[in-house]
Amino acid sequence: MKRHVSLFSSAAFLLLAGSVSAQNFNIDVGDTFSIGHPSANYGAGAGQAGFWNPVDGGPPYQFTLLDLNQQATTVTTDCQGNGGGGDFYSDNGATTGDDEALLDDLQDIGGVGGVYTWTFGNLADGFYDIYTYAWAPDNPSYITNITGGDLGDMQPVGGTAWTGTHTQGGTYARHCVTVSGGSLVQIEIANSGSGFGSLNGFQIVERLNACPGAEPGMGFCDCTNSTSACGTTGGAGNGCANGSNPAGAHLGASGVADTAADTVVLEGSGLVPGQPGLYFQGNNAINGGNGVTFGDGLRCAGQGVQRLQVRAADATGNSATNTSISVGGGVSPGDTKHYQLWYRDPAGSPCGTTFNLTNGYTIVWF
Secondary structure, three states: OOOOOEOOOOHHHOOOOOOOOOOOEEEEEOOHHHHOOOOOOOOHHHOOOOOEEEEOOOOOOOOEEEOOOOOEEEEEEEEEEEOOOOEEEOOOOOOOHHHHHHHOEEEEEEOOOOEEEEEEEOOOOEEEEEEEEOOOOOOOOOEEEEEEOOOOEEEEEEOOOOOOOOOEOOOEEEEEEEEOOOOOEEEEEEEOOOOOEEEOEEEEEEEOOOOOOOOOEEEEOOOOOOOOOOOOOOOOOOOOOOOOOOOOOEEEEEOOOOOOOOOOEEEEEOOOOOOEEEEEEEOEEHHHHOOEEEOOEEEOEEOOOEEEEEEEOOOOOOEEOOOOHHHHHOOOOOOEEEEEEEEEOOOOOOOOOOEEEOOEEEEEOO
16 A cells, blocks of 8 residues: 655744743644644643644654643754655544544655654753654554664554554553753654554653663763773773772762752762772863773863762672762752762772772763
């Protein structure tokens, strides 16, 4: 079955300026000229009622969105890829009303090999659930693969007739994303390997809690590409080898990097059991993030150094902070800070300096 696409655009209905304070959005993608878009009373799978942005006309679908109250924002959409590409409409006999308005029109992702990436820009820093609707009204057996979120997991959607209720995997995929430092949000929509791929729309929903399995920042400056003063290395993502662990010690973190509700915990592992270490903060990633030799390891974070907390490693070589990182570091919203753990290694020190460091860790605070 060949899909026929439309290129009529509703861009004139979306304003081009406004505020980023409202960060919840409903988006109907496809031939909204033929079928219209859902009413503001419609919550769809997320249960989020409010204005539905009609986004049509085919790639690159570059629009500036209105929020749930139909107020202007600066949040933008963009779509790039290859495949079918244009708007499509098919009247499915089982859908009615607002369900029909959302599901019966779509962006045609195309046949085998069709793939498009949607990008959302200017979202405020925070955590979001992204609902991606990908149900085929012309043939509900078609399956579309949706990939995105902090975990980068792929979720297949479709393969089922409309039952009157939205379900994850049936009509939509749900991904949790963290926006930090104005980072972009990207969702990939791809043909599953047969039939045609479909995209009906999105819901962007703010959430209070961090994404499951997500960290508040990312590591840098490990000892795989650089070496210590005596030539030792470490495991991927770790500092240089110490007397207890040839793979070196690792610094990670958990929690939410929100200065108004800071729950960040810095976490060291692979340390020397029973030995103390200093968690500290710096303004710069030294030597372009590659670090410089220091003790048995690499100094990665520097300038404007703030000592945060001294913690001893337990019998398994783990330690963690139990104080407010943002308060101890004097952090403000929007700050980018770099962290490291400097620890003692008095016995078996590979280079004989009796101290070592983990990798570095960067957090953008909001």
